[in-house]
Amino acid sequence: MKHFDVAIIGLGPAGSALARQLAGKMRVIALDKKRQCGTEGFSKPCGGLLAPDAQRAFIRDGITLPVDVIANPQIFSVKTIDVAAGLTRNYQRSYININRHAFDLWMKSLIPDVVTVHHDTLCRKVWREGDLWHVRFQVDGEEQHITARWLVGADGANSLVRRHLYPEHQIRKYVAIQQWFAEAHAVPFYSCIFDNAVTDCYSWSISKDGYFIFGGAYPMKDGQIRFEALKTKMADFAFHFGEPVKSEKCTVLFPSRWQDFVCGKENAFLIGEAAGFISASSLEGISYALDSAEILHKVLLTTSNSANQIYWRATRKLRLKLYSKILKSRCLTAPVLRQWIMKSGVSHIAQNHPILPPGTNLKESHPR
Numbered sequence: 001m002k003h004f005d006v007a008i009i010g011l012g013p014a015g016s017a018l019a020r021q022l023a024g025k026m027r028v029i030a031l032d033k034k035r036q037c038g039t040e041g042f043s044k045p046c047g048g049l050l051a052p053d054a055q056r057a058f059i060r061d062g063i064t065l066p067v068d069v070i071a072n073p074q075i076f077s078v079k080t081i082d083v084a085a086g087l088t089r090n091y092q093r094s095y096i097n098i099n100r101h102a103f104d105l106w107m108k109s110l111i112p113d114v115v116t117v118h119h120d121t122l123c124r125k126v127w128r129e130g131d132l133w134h135v136r137f138q139v140d141g142e143e144q145h146i147t148a149r150w151l152v153g154a155d156g157a158n159s160l161v162r163r164h165l166y167p168e169h170q171i172r173k174y175v176a177i178q179q180w181f182a183e184a185h186a187v188p189f190y191s192c193i194f195d196n197a198v199t200d201c202y203s204w205s206i207s208k209d210g211y212f213i214f215g216g217a218y219p220m221k222d223g224q225i226r227f228e229a230l231k232t233k234m235a236d237f238a239f240h241f242g243e244p245v246k247s248e249k250c251t252v253l254f255p256s257r258w259q260d261f262v263c264g265k266e267n268a269f270l271i272g273e274a275a276g277f278i279s280a281s282s283l284e285g286i287s288y289a290l291d292s293a294e295i296l297h298k299v300l301l302t303t304s305n306s307a308n309q310i311y312w313r314a315t316r317k318l319r320l321k322l323y324s325k326i327l328k329s330r331c332l333t334a335p336v337l338r339q340w341i342m343k344s345g346v347s348h349i350a351q352n353h354p355i356l357p358p359g360t361n362l363k364e365s366h367p368r
């Protein structure tokens with residue numbers, strides 16, 4: 001049985017960043033369910049918008065984004081829609097529109113060869129015996145078993161490591177549903193949709209590489225029915241769907257209390273969404289995945305004792321920031337307050353010259 005300093009479960013943005021940062025400084029093994037390349041196998045459903053905080057993490061690491069990860073087009077604003085009030089506002093945003101699966105594979109490709117990486121591999125079980133963590137996983141149908149001093153759960157919303165460490169821990173969860181359609185809008189756009197009759201979270205749309213992605217986070221019980229109901233309502237806001245070319249679904253965490261953030265114990269650590277690090281106001285999580293990986297990498301390289309306590313303290317600022325997003329989400333999902341903010345017109349950028357679809361007869365579209 002092989003022994004490592006660190007075993008990382010999951011290579012999304014959090015795990016990949018940590019594996020890269022620890023490479024050559026510790027003996028690291030990393031396991032990931034996604035394949036090394038190609039579009040087959042598991043891919044993470046995501047809006048694929050890289051927020052400024054995520055961009056800042058790349059600046060700190062001196063990393064630039066290759067164009068094959070970037071999606072077309074880049075959009076500078078988000079149409080915010082309150083369905084019940086029939087309000088639409090346009091707010092500036094500085095996201096980078098990316099192809100999320102290509103982004104994840106690119107992040108994995110940055111992990112140096114000194115790290116033992118198993119792709120297309122499912123971690124089945126983790127447990128602690130004495131001072132060591134044991135990890136059982138399957139590679140090419142064969143069971144393998146390793147030990148490690150430190151265990152890192154970077155395995156996302158359904159984290160097996162979090163469930164092992166905190167079997168009683170409950171955090172609010174939604175089902176995120178997305179459908180992809182051939183783009184049928186004259187001008188690509190992002191949108192953020194509030195409809196309290198459908199969900200107390202929110203929905204969104206993103207134009208990407210010739211597709212129109214429509215999605216949202218809904219209560220687990222009848223998420224699909226709510227999603228379809230919203231699609232019908234969006235015809236009033238000139239949303240065009242057609243037949244879906246792809247449908248995807250996954251769990252998304254929605255932290256709603258300070259206790260929802262859990263960082264690990266007994267030399268096991270949680271980073272990224274596994275720790276509950278995702279914004280409740282926008283469901284943006286890549287930046288928190290990158291930031292928590294960066295914090296943990298520093299803790300592991302400088303600390304041998306009490307690493308869990310030090311990591312907990314070191315993530316305080318990040319947790320406070322995420323808590324402020326919980327408060328923000330309470331304002332945004334409260335209809336009266338949201339409508340008051342939208343009606344105030346603050347930060348709204350009106351569109352003076354909307355681009356018309358090709359072939360539009362100007363006389364017809366501007367009758368005098």
Ligand SMILES: Cc1cc2nc3c(=O)[nH]c(=O)nc-3n(C[C@H](O)[C@H](O)[C@H](O)COP(=O)(O)OP(=O)(O)OC[C@H]3O[C@@H](n4cnc5c(N)ncnc54)[C@H](O)[C@@H]3O)c2cc1C
Nearest residue numbers: 010012013014033046047048049123156272273284285286
């Ligand atoms: C529909 C949707 C849209 C979103 N849109 C955005 C957005 O536009 N921008 C943004 O910043 N955030 C967005 N988020 C949030 C963001 O996707 C997550 O917060 C982010 O991916 C968390 O990164 P992570 O590395 O912690 O976990 P993940 O990205 O979930 O990565 C965990 C990885 O672990 C692996 N894994 C899991 N279990 C196992 C196991 N047992 N064995 C081996 N491997 C395993 C999987 O391969 C998985 O890819 C969105 C989320 C959803 C659901």
